[in-house]
Amino acid sequence: MILGKVIGTVWSTKKDENLVGSKLLIVRQLSLDFKEKENFVVAVDSVGAGEGEVVLVATGSSARQTNSTKNRPVDAVVMAIVDKLDIPVH
Amino acid sequence: MILGKVIGTVWSTKKDENLVGSKLLIVRQLSLDFKEKENFVVAVDSVGAGEGEVVLVATGSSARQTNSTKNRPVDAVVMAIVDKLDIPVH
Amino acid sequence: MILGKVIGTVWSTKKDENLVGSKLLIVRQLSLDFKEKENFVVAVDSVGAGEGEVVLVATGSSARQTNSTKNRPVDAVVMAIVDKLDIPVH
């Protein structure tokens, strides 16, 4: 999964009928020290994530394994809100 | 999903028989401030998107989850037309 | 899908038994002005594409949605021969 930060939402009226009601989040990729990268992805929310939250994004067919995304034409889903990273010093 | 802009179409007479009637859009990837990137993808239209419109593209097996693309050999579909991005200043 | 140009073929005697009879094309990626990029992919032909032709390549599981590729261990298929790109000046 990708580590990212929710920075906004996409508004869309005209979209696939199965996507009505889905929240489309703009998620910027993060480095391990939480610096925002240039890359971003638009992902469907499945856990109630809001702006500024650090999240995990699953992509590809795995993005369709939640109740909010099953059988829908979406290739990215926010499936976890991150509390913290635990990275011991070596 | 990828944020992109429809910039043209691909004409093809000789193609997989299941693709007859599908509109093949050329979609250039966009940055969050709507600058066109070098990257582009050819995607099947499923929402009536036209040139100049900002859209979302789903890729991989997820691209086959619309009525226009089910069971077809396509790996990218335009599944939403974007009205606006809502990105609050932090 | 990827825009590319067929530049050659791969010869292979020892391959997965389901691939016997499949034509393996070398496809170099193209920019929108038909310049050949460094990247290339080996893709199974499903539309009778030959050398020098500009084609579309579908990748991933979508590459298995043609009669020539169903249930086979291939991740790229040439599924359309391109007649022309139609890109209006803005």
Place this chain on the structure above:
Amino acid sequence: MILGKVIGTVWSTKKDENLVGSKLLIVRQLSLDFKEKENFVVAVDSVGAGEGEVVLVATGSSARQTNSTKNRPVDAVVMAIVDKLDIPVH
């Protein structure tokens, strides 16, 4: 599969209900001489891998082919702990 090294874990309380109990590992990609690259991925553990161990990560739908990940919204799984690489000099 990707060659990587487990460098930590992700803590997440609010996540897809099917992921409760899954261990989310932070895996940094390795070169063949075991130098850590910048890239990393968050992957579900399926073999009891711990910090500092060199592992293989399978991505995409293949990441859902273990008992720990079946039908879950995850796109990366640690499915092997590496004992050694055997690379003869040519």
Place this chain on the structure above:
Amino acid sequence: MILGKVIGTVWSTKKDENLVGSKLLIVRQLSLDFKEKENFVVAVDSVGAGEGEVVLVATGSSARQTNSTKNRPVDAVVMAIVDKLDIPVH
């Protein structure tokens, strides 16, 4: 598919139970003139490929379409040994 060269093997005792008996090959990506690139992938062998051989690797769910890989958590398979590339001069 990716063009690559088998340069070694991965030894792993602790791995997904369905992978016992699978040979894990280290495959370095090749350019069209057979220069080795930096990128590599670990792929399951399905055609008896050995070190030094030039091969094709299928990735993603397509990697699970061989007898050696069906239903297993692997995202790359060597499914052809390459005899030669046939690239005419233009």
